[in-house]
Amino acid sequence: MSIQSALIGRLLGLLFERPFTPEENVVLQTTAVATGTMPLAAGFVGIIPALGLLEVEKDGSGPVSFTWGTAIAWSFGIAFFGVFLAVPLRKQTIIKEKLPFPSGTATAQLISVLYQHPLRKEAAPKQEARPTTEPAEEAQWLLHEEVDASLQPEQGIAAEVEARDEDSSVSVQQGWSPLVWSFAAACFITILSYFFPVVFAMPIFGLYLAREWLWYFTPSLSYVGQGIIMGFPTTVSMNLGMFVGWAILSPLAKHNGWAPGKVGDMSNGGRGWILWISLAIMTADSLVSLTPVFGEIVSHLLKSFKYDAPILGIAGVKSDEEVEPPARLIPRRWVIWGLVISVTGGTLIVWLVFGYEGIKPWATLLGFALGGAMSLLGVRALGETDLNPVSGLGKISQLFFAVLQPGNVVANIIAGGVAEAGAQQAGDLMQDFKTGHLVGASPRAQFQGQLIGSLVSIFVTTTAFILYSNAYEIPGPNFPAPTAYVWLNLARLLRSSSLPPHAGVFMAVLGGAAALSSGIKAWASHGRKPRWVKWIPSGVAFAIGMLNTPNFAIARLLGGCVELWWRRKYMRKIKAARDGEDEENEDGLGELAIVIIASGFVLGEGIGSIVNLTLRIMGFRELSCWGCAKGLCGGCP
Template identity: 65%
Template sequence: MGFPTTLSMNLGMLVGWGILSPISKHAGWAPGPVGDMTTGARGWILWTALAIMCSDSLISLAPVVGEIVGRVSQSIRQHHGGDDSVAEVMSKDDDEIESEDRLVSTRTVVWGLMGSITLGTILVWLVFGHEGIKPWATLVGFLLGGLLSILGVRALGETDLNPVSGLGKISQLLFAVLQPGNIVANIIAGGVAEAGAQQAGDLMQDLKTGHLIGASPKAQFYGQLIGSTLSIFVTVTAYSLYQNAYPIPGPSFPAPTAYVWLSLARLLRDGDLPEKSGVFMLASAIIFGLNSAYKTATFRRGLWYAKWIPSGVAFAIGFLNTPSFSLARLVGGIVEYVYHTRLAKGGAGGANIRLIVIASGFVLGEGVLAAMDAAMACAEDAEPGVAYT
């Protein structure tokens, strides 16, 4: 996360928690406790954040969609005109071609894709049943996730920001039509699309990094498979551990993004909004839609100040998380900015990597001790977050 993004998040925190939250509480629009996600100010400002995220993501994706459609149309016209094939036209400007022996075979990709889709559809059906989401709808979700992943990867490559939240919301809007009134199906479909876009973006960055250092794409592919398989056991074990030690959602782990998904699904089913939130949603959507259009235009023109224009998604995240979350990242962003602009400026060798190593140590230390804290809380049936913090 860069320093400009951190500033956008903290600006959103200031507006959401410092301005809109007190207004909603004082006006009686959010009469419950401030931190309550249903009747409190935190739940009220969530709707404004949702409007900002959707507006910013959709507007920023529009040029990407237009460019992709234009290139595909051009390639089809040239193909029908007897020129090069579609694939050749689409890759004419790509001079970074790997040799065949370093690539994963098409057969492996096709069989792996079909097998993963089939297994994923069966597992979703076994877990949620027909009342949750129909098998055909799960297949549509996988297909939509693949299409949205193209947009996510392109946006990430051009702007260093993968608009997965907005892409997930697009999928939720579609499934409000395919399976109307089904909240479970709506959330599952959105989750599939967002997960696909997120993983595609991560893989794009991993493979590009590997290409730059001369790593074999095939070796990276099998490494990703091994890591993904092991992560199944690690993540399930970790989640079970934390679920037994802490209430989720709860004070320690409020899971604000989960409320965003649930709130949109309920909105698409019932159409009910908290008092006066619709006005603020419309106004914020218009403002940040225009902001996103201007930011995208300046970024594509290569203007130096484009990165300092607030990001709508980061701004909305400042609404969703508590101020302590955003302020911690502001402190880290300031340290990182000062280090790279003053201390490590022009440094040779590994000068610019030292801060990353230190930050990794902070993350690793907190993660390990947090897991130990949860394990001790489960073992001794202690009050979570008190006995060993």
């Protein structure tokens, strides 16, 4: 949500007498992203629901329920480790290697347009650390070479701040209209779906297919907005997985008696059966795609011996390469003490929350250590591909702890969650550090904003989760929490080594195909990437489409198609403008307009869901369940 946060920060800043500066906007969006990351980092959408699904017969332990207090304590235990871990990685990945971090760079470009603010020009990455001839205080500020010509601000570097703000107000005013109407539309439809649940569960393929095979459509504008942000290729991969899983594998398993239960049953139904194939595809793709990243890290570790002060095993960056003055950097003692306190305190808190039988303290310590190692992989993958493979890293952690504490499902899930949390937060902060580096924000201020956002989010996220779990069934029709089943089923597999009938064969075949396609893409990316590579489906997106019901993917495909149409229209427009054929039609927002609309969709549905939560807590009921297929509409019998 970094782009959306920066956009909202700029728009709302106009309500004050002194709008935010570009550097203040960077700190604002860093804090906002830190606040929004907690549901993922603390496992409120995966780990915590998974622990609530435990069964004594299958797992050796009953469900683990969280009160508001225990959820607060758990969040405190893992909320800050990844924040401190990201600081030393900034110097290697951003300052020395200058990895692109696409989302962080895109956010910086957005801020550049909104404020008419020039970005720092980055030289090509150096093979060796060499002294620079200019001190940090005299670093040049030029437009970033990678910013598209259509997005470059017209004002020169010497322009006055007042003039720059006056010009940027044109883009800001143009941004209000699409943001407001897209926000209002998504919010309205979400609230409407509360009173008429069929709005979000339309049986467009017929009641039989909706009821028996879960083929229905959710016209969620948030899903459409996410599809716009994800892009056409990813949404196509997701829908291919959905079609294979729900149009081929699920009926095949049902027809042959391999999954005799109801299709949506995660225990003995089609959804539970194809979950294993999805898990195999996701794991294979993640492991293969991480192999070249791991090789590069080993290479950097070997080269690190050339430097005097490697940090956390990463090649050190000489002080004269740093572009920020010392007063704007995070002191090393903050990082050291922060890591010591967060790891020690986190281990103690996890022990107090789950007890010695849940997970032993030494296993939690190893979880933090593994989280540090996973962060190296995740940050580098994120910097190069814009994808933080935390799902694959979490599975690696589960495999590791299946050996350390065999048969302990609770420990397997918790330790994997601890490791994943570090990689998640470190990756998010690295994207923000990239934005701050290009815009010129203080890394120390960003770091402090990250800490503040994480602290606030502990209370906001926990309170929201308790309210939602009291009002809705989680997992359930409204909030299926599919990743909870991924965590739980892998832990169960590692404990019992038992699979549903014939699932192993399909896991081997489709997992092998995913590994092969991922290997081909990794191989092709090292040279001049052929055009046909983009048509190879993404294994992770394919698996996610298979993991979720069809309604999850269809609306996102609509968003992907909108993104493709808009991008082609925009590129034709830019080409015409550059050729001098259509200069008058080039607007001030350009390619950003579709991002603003998508942001409004996502934000509007989020606010609408909070209204729905309030209505449910207050006891308001649905007005009509007309058209609903049994079991698909939340709240309807």
